[in-house]
Structure formats: C-alpha cells, structure tokens
Amino acid sequence: KAGVTQTPRYLIKTRGQQVTLSCSPISGHRSVSWYQQTPGQGLQFLFEYFSETQRNKGNFPGRFSGRQFSNSRSEMNVSTLELGDSALYLCASTPGPTGGAETQYFGPGTRLLVL
Amino acid sequence: QQQVKQSPQSLIVQKGGISIINCAYENTAFDYFPWYQQFPGKGPALLIAIRPDVSEKKEGRFTISFNKSAKQFSLHIMDSQPGDSATYFCAASIAGNTPLVFGKGTRLSVIA
Numbered sequence: 001k002a003g004v005t006q007t008p009r010y011l012i013k014t015r016g017q018q019v020t021l022s023c024s025p026i027s028g029h030r031s032v033s034w035y036q037q038t039p040g041q042g043l044q045f046l047f048e049y050f051s052e053t054q055r056n057k058g059n060f061p062g063r064f065s066g067r068q069f070s071n072s073r074s075e076m077n078v079s080t081l082e083l084g085d086s087a088l089y090l091c092a093s094t095p096g097p098t099g100g101a102e103t104q105y106f107g108p109g110t111r112l113l114v115l
Numbered sequence: 116q117q118q119v120k121q122s123p124q125s126l127i128v129q130k131g132g133i134s135i136i137n138c139a140y141e142n143t144a145f146d147y148f149p150w151y152q153q154f155p156g157k158g159p160a161l162l163i164a165i166r167p168d169v170s171e172k173k174e175g176r177f178t179i180s181f182n183k184s185a186k187q188f189s190l191h192i193m194d195s196q197p198g199d200s201a202t203y204f205c206a207a208s209i210a211g212n213t214p215l216v217f218g219k220g221t222r223l224s225v226i227a
C-alpha cells in the first residue's frame with residue numbers, strides 16, 4: 001500500500017498570503033490528523049477529521065482551517081500567514097477515529113517558509 | 116501548559132551503549148503512551164507503545180518502562196547503533212477520545 005502523501009513538499013510564501021496544503025491518506029484510512037512541527041514547540045495537534053467531520057481541534061487560531069473530502073483526502077488552509085507559521089506541517093492517517101490510540105501513519109510533511 | 120515533558124533534549128551515546136529517554140505527564144487520565152521515531156526528512160513512525168496496565172514492554176532492543184505512581188515513562192534502547200540516530204518523541208492520549216500530546220523530542224546521536 002502506498003503511504004501517506006503530502007503535497008507540496010516545500011512552499012515559500014510571504015506574510016499576509018494564504019496557503020493550502022494537501023494530504024492523501026493510506027488507502028482505506030478514513031481519519032486524517034494534522035500537526036505543526038517546529039523546533040521550539042515540537043509536534044502540536046491542529047485538527048482531526050473523520051468521515052468529512054472535524055472530530056477534534058487543537059489550540060490554534062481561526063486562521064488555521066481544514067476539511068476532508070468524501071475520498072478521505074484532506075486539505076488544510078492557513079490564511080493571513082505570519083512569520084511564526086513557518087513550520088513542518090505533518091498529516092497522519094488511521095483506519096478509524098483515532099483519539100490518538102491507534103497507530104498514526106505520518107506523511108513526510110510540507111515544509112512551509114513564510115518570509 | 117505542557118502536558119508531557121521530555122528529557123533530555125539531546126543525547127549522545129556510544130555504539131553498543133544504552134540510550135535512555137524520559138517523559139513525565141500530568142494528566143492522570145492518559146492511558147496510552149507511544150514512542151515515535153523520526154528520521155530527517157521523514158514523518159514520525161510508531162516505535163513502541165504501552166498502556167498503564169503493564170510496567171514494562173519490550174520489542175527487540177527497545178523497552179518502555181512505565182511508572183504510574185510517578186507519572187513517568189521512559190524509552191531504553193539497548194545496544195544502540197548508529198542507525199538509531201534520530202529524533203524520538205514520547206506522547207500520551209486518552210485512548211479513543213483525545214488526540215496525541217507529544218513531548219518536545221530528543222535528538223539521539225549514536226557514535227561509533
């Protein structure tokens with residue numbers, strides 16, 4: 001089975017712009033979670049989607065949003081980019097609604113640089 | 116509020132030695148404790164996980180030790196190899212309910 005794929009792998013944006021990142025889960029997996037990884041804060045949970053519904057949400061401002069499509073693919077959007085949004089954005093998939101207790105399969109991430 | 120505290124931030128171990136990474140948690144409702152391993156340019160991958168009904172779990176050279184009363188758990192890597200050089204994250208969650216809360220990671224370097 002193909003693993004979790006994320007596109008694009010690298011992205012450079014300027015402050016104030018918006019960005020959309022894409023994640024395709026492992027075939028058959030219906031839950032997708034997003035994380036932000038930075039050197040200072042480590043891995044921080046953004047949100048989780050299962051069957052097109054947001055199931056959990058982390059402590060991030062409303063500029064961060066996401067959605068999931070009927071084929072389980074997910075996108076996250078960050079509007080009005082700030083310098084502090086520079087990070088590696090990771091997507092993880094699990095077969096069912098995880099609650100974190102199932103093995104999460106991570107993609108390689110999208111590295112976002114905000115200038 | 117950091118719910119899972121991980122130490123040390125970085126660790127250098129000689130080949131063949133034992134690597135030990137520690138984590139402490141605050142939320143007594145946590146009941147699932149995984150460790151993830153991340154190589155440069157890759158996403159994290161599950162290494163080993165434990166639930167609080169056991170005090171130790173071993174898989175090959177990797178062992179989790181769990182101390183429920185102290186709210187601490189640790190990863191031991193026996194016979195550490197250069198290929199183990201990676202960043203290790205501990206995490207915790209309430210199974211079936213909450214998302215994973217990760218520690219800030221430990222960068223392990225195993226030198227020959």
